[in-house]
Amino acid sequence: MKRSLLLGIGLVITGLYLFPLYWMYVSALKSxxxxxxxPPHFLPHHIVWTVGQVFVQHEMATYLTNSFLIAGGxxxxxxxxxxxxxxxxxxxxxxxxxxALFAVLMTQVLPSxxxxxxxxxxxxxxxxxxxxxxxxxxxxxxxxxxxxxVLTRASLSQIPAELELAAMVDGASRIGAxxxxxxxxxxxxxxxxxxxxxxxxxGEYVYARSMISQDDLQTATVGLSAFLGPNTSDWNGMMxxxxxxxxxxxxxxxxxxxxxxxxxxxxxxx
Amino acid sequence: MTRMIARFRDGSSFDLTLVALALxxxxxxxxxxxxxxxxxxxxxIDMFTLGTLxxxxxxxxxYAHVLAMPVAWRVATNTAIFVxxxxxxxxxxxxxxxxxxxxxxxGASTLRGLFLAGWVMPALVVGAIWRWLLAGDFxxxxxxxxxxxxxxxxxxxxxxxxxxxxSLIIANVWLGIPFNxxxxxxxxxxxxxxxxxxxxxxxxxxxxxxxxxxLPMMRATLGAVLSLSIIFTMQQYDLVAALTQGGPSxxxxxxxxxxxxxxxxxxxxxxxxxxxxxxxxVVILVAILYVRSTRLEQQA
Numbered sequence: 322m323k324r325s326l327l328l329g330i331g332l333v334i335t336g337l338y339l340f341p342l343y344w345m346y347v348s349a350l351k352s353x354x355x356x357x358x359x360p361p362h363f364l365p366h367h368i369v370w371t372v373g374q375v376f377v378q379h380e381m382a383t384y385l386t387n388s389f390l391i392a393g394g395x396x397x398x399x400x401x402x403x404x405x406x407x408x409x410x411x412x413x414x415x416x417x418x419x420x421a422l423f424a425v426l427m428t429q430v431l432p433s434x435x436x437x438x439x440x441x442x443x444x445x446x447x448x449x450x451x452x453x454x455x456x457x458x459x460x461x462x463x464x465x466x467x468x469x470x471v472l473t474r475a476s477l478s479q480i481p482a483e484l485e486l487a488a489m490v491d492g493a494s495r496i497g498a499x500x501x502x503x504x505x506x507x508x509x510x511x512x513x514x515x516x517x518x519x520x521x522x523x524g525e526y527v528y529a530r531s532m533i534s535q536d537d538l539q540t541a542t543v544g545l546s547a548f549l550g551p552n553t554s555d556w557n558g559m560m561x562x563x564x565x566x567x568x569x570x571x572x573x574x575x576x577x578x579x580x581x582x583x584x585x586x587x588x589x590x591x
Numbered sequence: 592m593t594r595m596i597a598r599f600r601d602g603s604s605f606d607l608t609l610v611a612l613a614l615x616x617x618x619x620x621x622x623x624x625x626x627x628x629x630x631x632x633x634x635x636i637d638m639f640t641l642g643t644l645x646x647x648x649x650x651x652x653x654y655a656h657v658l659a660m661p662v663a664w665r666v667a668t669n670t671a672i673f674v675x676x677x678x679x680x681x682x683x684x685x686x687x688x689x690x691x692x693x694x695x696x697x698g699a700s701t702l703r704g705l706f707l708a709g710w711v712m713p714a715l716v717v718g719a720i721w722r723w724l725l726a727g728d729f730x731x732x733x734x735x736x737x738x739x740x741x742x743x744x745x746x747x748x749x750x751x752x753x754x755x756x757x758s759l760i761i762a763n764v765w766l767g768i769p770f771n772x773x774x775x776x777x778x779x780x781x782x783x784x785x786x787x788x789x790x791x792x793x794x795x796x797x798x799x800x801x802x803x804x805x806l807p808m809m810r811a812t813l814g815a816v817l818s819l820s821i822i823f824t825m826q827q828y829d830l831v832a833a834l835t836q837g838g839p840s841x842x843x844x845x846x847x848x849x850x851x852x853x854x855x856x857x858x859x860x861x862x863x864x865x866x867x868x869x870x871x872x873v874v875i876l877v878a879i880l881y882v883r884s885t886r887l888e889q890q891a
Contacts, residue, residue: 327696405609434828435867439624463620524713
């Protein structure tokens, strides 16, 4: 009895917290009259499906493709650069490892909106702004690589070093042991952390906004910001755009929820 | 040469290379830009000198120039209010939720996990949703507050200079709750159950157990969560861009957004760098506190 009461209250609390998400979907499906009804309707009276229209009018295919390319590039570079580093930092425990970890953590805390100016000036001097999406990828990797290293290190440190040693006794080189023993065992941890990095980069805003000037190279966040001027009125378009944008993210989240939670809790405090 | 290759394959050089690659990347794309900001903050920068590194050195004149701006104090106060209120509310709500979902009932951990939906969404989208929730005329928040009898009429959350900052805080608290709650749950789970049993046997009430068992045993976790929330809140740019753009007339402007505005909207790159340097110093100070508190926890 007490447990079902607790469950009931728990459901209400979770529902309250997730209400903004519900409101986004409901508003995306409402007609204009419905949307501006006051008091507001908590269920839509007439469902109006404008998804296709918003998707085409706001060129979401282009924007989402750019976001996808940027997030994909960031993830690939992060996994390639970060996994080995995380493994080494997980395997040894000495002063140099502490120093390296400290340096990694310090780069993680730098706010993007402050780092974008020096990166912009540096990139323009190096001619990188001619390929603005690559510039955004390079900048965003520096932002999420520390996060990737810290989380992957936590999941890799659960693999005992003895396994690697045993492989080397059996004649494997250190590189061979890394690729054939460690990586297969760490596959799940790397996958989850890689997805988190991807999701974060898929929603990146300040670098894209500041470094990309051509509209057809812009990301989905910048496309959304067209709705966000001081005199916003197209709420229906804004919520439909948002819903199209976040639905794939939420699907990935629901599918991987358990693993994301355990991956985050393992890494965040160690 | 073959010996070098052999050392690379079997010796420590391979490990060293792996670490060096990642650190070199971070050095080039994070540490160098940071140092470059410091350099730009003491240089005279205009359109003509933007392309070169050798710009005239002006000492601390840029700093004096920024401090003399009337909005500087406004922004500093706003940033302090934004950070303190966001962090305190996130921590209190996060702790209450973490304790609630620690209780034994079916689905508790699944429900707790659902909260992270807020964390995986792009902050700009979260800002757009709150913009609509908080809309003055047709916003659902005004309606709910009105029907509960808490307010009369409408609050213009975005355009009223007295409340714009608080709508940023509301959205930011919403965004930060999941992370706080998750980390605090981990801390709670680490407290051994027999400590509570012993306290109950000694006659401690629920409130006493919270004050004298939970809080002291959570000290290191609380320290870590607090510093992480401060850091995340000081990084928050997207919500400001989506909700108020710092307006109306800087009423809700915060330092991390103002610095960007100075650099990219008014082209006062030196001024933007000055604000950035000050913010980066604060963030790094907090980060050092964070590292220290996680150390404490590992020793405990």
